[in-house]
Amino acid sequence: xxILGFEGAYVAGILIVVFAFIALLAxxxxxxxxxxxxxxxxxxxxxxxxFIPRATLFVISLLEAPIRHLMWFFKRDDKIxxxxxxxxxxxxxxxxxxxxxxxxxxxxxxxxxxxPNCPAKLTPEGIKCVECGQCGIGEVKKIAESLxxxxxxxxxxxxxxxxxxxxxxxxxxGVGCPMEVKEGTAMMAxxxxxxxxxxxxxxxxxDTRVNVKELLERIRLGESKKExxxxxxxxxxxxxxxxEPAVFVKIKK
Numbered sequence: 001x002x003i004l005g006f007e008g009a010y011v012a013g014i015l016i017v018v019f020a021f022i023a024l025l026a027x028x029x030x031x032x033x034x035x036x037x038x039x040x041x042x043x044x045x046x047x048x049x050x051f052i053p054r055a056t057l058f059v060i061s062l063l064e065a066p067i068r069h070l071m072w073f074f075k076r077d078d079k080i081x082x083x084x085x086x087x088x089x090x091x092x093x094x095x096x097x098x099x100x101x102x103x104x105x106x107x108x109x110x111x112x113x114x115x116p117n118c119p120a121k122l123t124p125e126g127i128k129c130v131e132c133g134q135c136g137i138g139e140v141k142k143i144a145e146s147l148x149x150x151x152x153x154x155x156x157x158x159x160x161x162x163x164x165x166x167x168x169x170x171x172x173x174g175v176g177c178p179m180e181v182k183e184g185t186a187m188m189a190x191x192x193x194x195x196x197x198x199x200x201x202x203x204x205x206x207d208t209r210v211n212v213k214e215l216l217e218r219i220r221l222g223e224s225k226k227e228x229x230x231x232x233x234x235x236x237x238x239x240x241x242x243x244e245p246a247v248f249v250k251i252k253k
Contacts, residue, residue: 033059037067044084045076050091057088061186082178086197089185090218096194097171098221106150106169107219108160108184110176110200112208113137114153125163127153136212136239143232144219149173160184164193171195173218175210177203196221212237 037059043049050056060067064081071078097105111127114120115134120127129151131138137153144151150167154160157180164172171194174184181197188195196218202209216236217228 030063034063034066034070037063038070041067041071041081041084042076044087045080048087050084050088053088053091057085057092060085079178082182083199085182086178086185086199089189090196093189093194093196094221097173097196100171100194102222103148104170105173106152106163106167106171107144107173108163108175109137109140109151109153110180110208111153111155112200112205113175113210116207120153122155125152126159127155129153133239136236139236139239140215140219143216143236147219149219157184161187164188169193173198175215176200177208209240 037056040050040056040060043051060081068078068081071081113135114127114129114137115132117134118127119132120130129137129141131141141151150163150169152159152163154163160174172185172188173196174181174188175198176184178199181199185195185197198210198215198218200208200210213228213230213233216233220228
């Protein structure tokens with residue numbers, strides 16, 4: 001019995017050592033991945049470049065919470081994490097999105113882009129733009145619908161889900177604050193839809209701003225690779241009262 005007891009204690013000791021070793025490896029791996037994720041975010045923040053996008057998307061999506069906490073600890077804006085994830089998905093899905101015909105695409109704009117004096121009413125399919133000219137949404141609507149996009153101005157993510165279920169688009173272009181676009185593109189990508197996202201330049205619930213040039217470039221992504229018309233960008237940008245440098249593009253005469 002004493003021999004069995006000794007052997008049992010020996011085995012238990014070995015198991016404890018093995019488990020402790022595995023736990024140590026797990027902690028080291030966790031620390032390495034989090035550090036790699038933070039470094040990737042900081043590189044993106046400075047250069048807007050992403051290396052090994054699929055692996056980076058996996059690591060940051062898996063360890064998003066601790067990476068955000070470290071960004072807060074070092075007093076860095078954690079919105080950059082959302083912007084990075086959006087850009088990675090834009091890159092990964094751009095080719096499939098480009099190959100999807102315009103008539104099978106849907107675009108979703110947030111209602112916060114409209115004028116505070118917007119006369120449009122909420123309907124079961126979102127805000128129905130009446131092209132009053134008080135903001136740039138009407139101009140974007142004309143461009144998108146001329147290409148046969150499904151066009152929606154929505155007050156929230158539930159409308160997006162409902163319209164996708166109703167109309168079954170084959171590709172999605174979404175605009176919104178960084179976190180909303182990150183979550184929306186992840187949700188659409190998870191069901192196999194090619195996605196593109198454009199994050200707002202100015203957050204808030206009212207009278208926000210978007211990079212018009214980037215938005216029109218993504219709307220026109222197609223096999224023809226048509227370049228965006230800067231005159232068109234200027235025309236749309238002028239509809240928003242506040243002309244931020246990244247939104248309003250001055251055309252040189």
